[in-house]
Amino acid sequence: MAKPIAEKPSSWRLFCACALATENRGRKKLPISLAFGYLYYTVINRPDEAQSNACLMKMIDADAATELTIALQQIETEVVERASAIANLLDNKLENDATVDRLLAEVRNRVLSFSQFLLRMSAVNRESVDTGGMSKLLSDATRLRGDFNQWHAVEGLVRAQQNREPVPLYPEMKLEPIVLQQLKVSDDIIMGLQRLLNPIEQDAQAEGHGCYPDVGLPQSRFLRHLHAAYRVLLVQRRGLPKRFIDIGCGGGLKVLSAARFFDEAAGLEYDLGYVKSARELLRLDDHGMTEVIHGDALAFDDYGRFDVIYFFKPMNSPEKLEDLERRIIERSRPGTVLMAPYREFEVTASQLQCPKICGRLFLVGASPEEAAAVREQAMNTGLCIGPAPRSVAKTWAPILEVSRLKGFAMQPGFDAWAR
Ligand SMILES: C[S@@+](CC[C@H](N)C(=O)[O-])C[C@H]1O[C@@H](n2cnc3c(N)ncnc32)[C@H](O)[C@@H]1O
Numbered sequence: 001m002a003k004p005i006a007e008k009p010s011s012w013r014l015f016c017a018c019a020l021a022t023e024n025r026g027r028k029k030l031p032i033s034l035a036f037g038y039l040y041y042t043v044i045n046r047p048d049e050a051q052s053n054a055c056l057m058k059m060i061d062a063d064a065a066t067e068l069t070i071a072l073q074q075i076e077t078e079v080v081e082r083a084s085a086i087a088n089l090l091d092n093k094l095e096n097d098a099t100v101d102r103l104l105a106e107v108r109n110r111v112l113s114f115s116q117f118l119l120r121m122s123a124v125n126r127e128s129v130d131t132g133g134m135s136k137l138l139s140d141a142t143r144l145r146g147d148f149n150q151w152h153a154v155e156g157l158v159r160a161q162q163n164r165e166p167v168p169l170y171p172e173m174k175l176e177p178i179v180l181q182q183l184k185v186s187d188d189i190i191m192g193l194q195r196l197l198n199p200i201e202q203d204a205q206a207e208g209h210g211c212y213p214d215v216g217l218p219q220s221r222f223l224r225h226l227h228a229a230y231r232v233l234l235v236q237r238r239g240l241p242k243r244f245i246d247i248g249c250g251g252g253l254k255v256l257s258a259a260r261f262f263d264e265a266a267g268l269e270y271d272l273g274y275v276k277s278a279r280e281l282l283r284l285d286d287h288g289m290t291e292v293i294h295g296d297a298l299a300f301d302d303y304g305r306f307d308v309i310y311f312f313k314p315m316n317s318p319e320k321l322e323d324l325e326r327r328i329i330e331r332s333r334p335g336t337v338l339m340a341p342y343r344e345f346e347v348t349a350s351q352l353q354c355p356k357i358c359g360r361l362f363l364v365g366a367s368p369e370e371a372a373a374v375r376e377q378a379m380n381t382g383l384c385i386g387p388a389p390r391s392v393a394k395t396w397a398p399i400l401e402v403s404r405l406k407g408f409a410m411q412p413g414f415d416a417w418a419r
Contacts, residue, residue, distance in 0.1 A: 064124045069137050071117060075110055076144055080395055082107045086158060087398035090406070095161040104155055111151045118145065147395035153410045154396045157403055166379035169228040170359040187218040190253070197281050198251025200273035209296070210317035211270050214250030217312045217341055222254055225360050227385065229308045229337045230261045232357060234381040234407045235374055236335060238307050241289075242387075245306045247297045247328065248314030252278025252290075259288035262308070263387045267292045268300055288387055297324050303331040310339040322348055329354050334365030382407030 082103045089100050121141060124134075175183070194216050202213040216222075226244075233242055241263030246254045249267025251274060258265040265288055269275045278292045293300075298320065303309060309328055315321040325348040328338065338349070341360040349355070354362045355371040357378075363371045384407050392400050403409060 064120075065133055065137055068117070068121055068124065069133070069140075071120075072137065072140055072144065075114065075117065076140075076395070079107055079110050083396055084398045087402045090158065090161060090399070091402045095158070096163060100158065100162070104158060108151065108155065111148045114145065114148050117141070144395065147393040150393050150396060150410075154399060157408055157410050158399065161382070161403065161406070161408055164380075167383065169231060169357070169361070169375060169378050170224065183220050187220050190219040191216065194251055194253050197253065198274060198277040200271075200277055203271045203273055206271040209270060210315045210320045211248070212314055212316050214271075214274055216250060216253060219253075219257070221341065222257065225339050225341055226258060226261060226308075226310070227383075228357075228359055228378075229310075229339050229361055230385055231378045231381045231383075231407060232337050232361060232363075232374055233307055234405065235377045237405065238335075240388075242308075243306045244308045244310065245303075247300075247309060247311035247324070249278055249292065250274050252281045252292060254310065255290055255292070256282060256285055256287075258308075258310075259285065259290050261385045262288060264289040264291075266290065266306070268295055268297055269293070270296050298327065300327075301331065303328055303336075304333050306332070306336065308337045308339060312340075313342045313344070318344075325349075326352065329364055332364050336364040338362040338364060382409075384409035384411060 086100055086103050086107075089095065089097055089103075094100070118141065121137070194214070198214055202211070207213075243264045243266070244255075244258040244262040245266045245268060246258065247268050249255050249269050250271075252267050255265045255267040255278065259282075267278055267290075269278060269292060272294060275292055275294045282290045282292065297311075297314060309332060311324070311328065313321065315324055321344070325340075325345055329349070329352045332338070337357070338345075338354065339361055340349075345362075346356070349362050353366070354364055355366055355368040357363050357371045358375045363374060366374075382403070384404070386404075386409070388401070388404060400410070
């Protein structure tokens with residue numbers, strides 16, 4: 001509300017009064033009166049009035065700024081409340097509820113009408129308002145405008161979760177021969193790179209211990225299993241951080257890949273030469289938290305720390321391999337996902353209450369029914385991967401976080417890649 005001010009006669013009114021008074025005294029004196037009035041208007045009264053007008057404008061601008069600040073808070077509160085309500089519904093698997101559509105429409109209206117608010121704000125003379133209040137208003141409005149600019153993508157993210165077809169953990173891939181050919185080249189190149197990145201000969205002592213040399217699983221197959229394992233974790237709603245380990249990580253390429261999916265990715269390796277290569281490689285990458293542990297998997301005690309444990313037939317002695325498999329199962333937490341892409345493991349797994357989920361994934365300490373239930377639920381997760389981004393738009397944070405936990409994310413550039 002405007003503050004009251006002392007009323008002052010306007011120059012124009014004084015000028016007219018002057019002229020009229022003189023008029024009554026006779027026409028002859030009119031020019032003198034007018035001159036007097038003009039003098040009063042320009043010299044005596046004008047500076048005073050300019051001051052008063054400026055003062056009035058300042059107060060009007062200050063009031064407008066206060067009103068705009070309140071209006072901005074209200075817009076933000078209304079949008080944040082609706083965004084949180086949408087996030088809640090998504091979290092409770094109610095993405096197809098009609099309330100989601102209503103809330104989306106309400107947010108959209110507020111976002112679209114925000115330009116009117118910005119117009120009102122631009123009409124305020126910034127110099128008239130105390131700098132603290134105005135700069136806060138400006139920075140809040142700018143932040144909100146930045147958030148609102150993302151609305152289209154956020155709405156798309158919510159829509160992507162509605163009425164979607166289930167996707168199996170290991171979908172039948174009817175790849176065109178041309179794509180298969182390209183995938184094969186890509187795998188060959190990565191295999192070659194693995195040798196370049198870890199050119200070290202296997203250590204004689206590691207060989208004597210029964211270790212296989214660093215021969216990797218083809219990258220495309222690894223990613224297929226890894227992605228499926230990641231989706232199982234989404235179903236389990238494990239707390240953060242999500243941790244992965246490669247038992248016998250060789251030169252560390254799989255750890256590097258897993259760091260794109262998990263908050264923490266580790267490798268355990270017996271051969272010290274390989275350990276050094278892996279550490280060197282991971283130093284070059286800044287994705288996620290990675291570590292390489294030098295040690296013997298047959299004596300390792302920390303399996304319980306990880307959510308996904310990957311091992312690709314690390315040992316060539318069947319007895320030692322079985323010892324290793326048993327140790328992993330016995331020392332990991334119930335619910336841990338084991339990723340073991342070789343047939344022999346199925347025998348050990350079936351003996352130790354470690355049922356298969358699907359493909360090459362196994363669930364520690366679960367019943368076959370529980371493993372089957374996880375497989376079914378995992379079909380409804382999204383396909384996006386990755387740890388939480390370091391910064392997100394505050395307004396949409398609840399929607400983005402819940403979506404990410406379900407495997408949905410805004411992925412700029414992804415569409416361009418698919419084209
Ligand atoms: C077949 S390679 C797998 C490499 C990598 N995991 C991959 O999939 O690309 C086996 C690796 O396990 C390591 N290894 C074998 N036995 C081990 C043990 N007992 N403890 C730690 N590492 C071991 C070997 O040195 C070798 O680097």
